[in-house]
Amino acid sequence: MLKIYNTLTRSKQEFIPKQPGKVGMYVCGMTVYDYCHIGHARVMVVFDTVARYLRHSGYQLTYVRNITDIDDKIIQRANESGEAFTALTERFIEAMHEDERALSVLPPDIEPKATQSIADIVSMISTLIEREFAYVGSNGDVFYAVNRFDGYGKLSGKNIDDLQAGERVDVDTAKRDPLDFVLWKMAKPGEPYWDSPWGQGRPGWHIECSAMSTCCLGNHFDIHGGGMDLQFPHHENEIAQSEGATGEPFVNYWMHNGFVRVNEEKMSKSLGNFFTVREVLKQYRPEVIRFFILSSHYRSPLNYSDEQLDAAETALTRLYMALRGVEIAETLVDLVYKQRFEEAMDDDFNTPIAISVLFDLTKELNKSKGNADRLQVLAATLKELAAILGILQEDVEVFLKGGTTVVGYFEAVMPMPQLSINIEQLIQDRTNAKKNKDWTTADKIRDDLKQRGVILEDAPNGVTTWRKG
């Protein structure tokens, strides 16, 4: 039985989909004005894993993740680079998809764009005005009237009085209340715009998600996810908009992932302490990043550091080492390990425990190297369970030799070590030296290679293999 921590109730709850066997999930995606950083990667990987596990559990899932392709920062960046905003967003959407593919993130079923959802957005705003949840301000912008919505604050645990007391932004005189937020923003000269009953303008950020999620999944759906920072105001506003417009409950389970931190501080664009996915891929293979992300629980903070990435690579190496030389033909899986794995994942997607099950399995696998039947079952189980996490699917030899079979833009920056050294020749030289019991020469070759990041291992049958150190 799957349990999900619901931000709305601040507790783990049994997951009961609206319609038996079917799940609708919406996740707030990226605003595409720059490259994705590791924090964005976490959202993509976490909810990809949630999606994979829901499907593994037999649910028919519709996974929607939007793209915000119009907003102030996009306009600003496009002006800076002197290109059309659509050209800018197209570039970064493509870059985002490259990052996704690298990280083995499966594409969502639907990826709506704000600019392609204008009609739905306009329609929802009109409804909100009709129902008196929204009004046209003195500057022509359309605002949501927060105090008209009784449940405002129910997700973030804030209340309107506290918010007003803590108000510290300049009061926008066009609004009736400082807490009101914009639904439709009038275009300034030279800005992109769409026609609407209130004039030429563009949608506010919050209304996009309400319109796109409702459009793709209906008025009321199962899971809505996103980063912790979106809890307030973004998700709070979504609830106010959607429930205000439809009069129905909006979302049953709210899931929020924790931040990636750098030196105990949130990784973010504004702090400037971020590492883009493509930067990190120059140093670490994509699967290492994915493993690093999944090695802590999705709601915990995740501290980014080279030491952590190194540790992830070492841990992953242990799993691959267990599979080295094992031909996996068997499709039978060990039900005990499978059950333990599923129990971990059923407990609010506890990937650290799920991974620990993989290590326990690996230990038994290593002990079963002499028992071909058992070995087959365990290896097949390891690979199948790991696939649910999106890891351990590389070719074993390629991974251990420091490469990756994932095709993508980073291939050029991840050369295999053998490109620069003739490892096979050196191994042959060493084998010859060993035959002559010339241990000095043999050991020197091994030490030299180790210095260059290549570890040699002699198997009992006399065959020497190598891997990246």
Place this chain on the structure above:
RNA sequence: GGCUGCGUAGCAAAAUGGUUAUGCAGCGGCCUGCAAAGCCGUAUAUACCGGUUCGAUUCCGGUCGCAGCCUCCA
């Protein structure tokens, strides 16, 4: 200031009202020409102070420290 959440061994990271987490690193051993990998064994922990309890790291209260939100942000 208001509201969330967190503080676990050398590092990372789970869990739990009483029983080995797991990975890396350490120590001892087996294996090996020597290694590496693997296996076996082993050490180190629950911020601090109170309370509830037969028993608390786990529940409650307080103290200290940290992070996040209250402004665009995954």
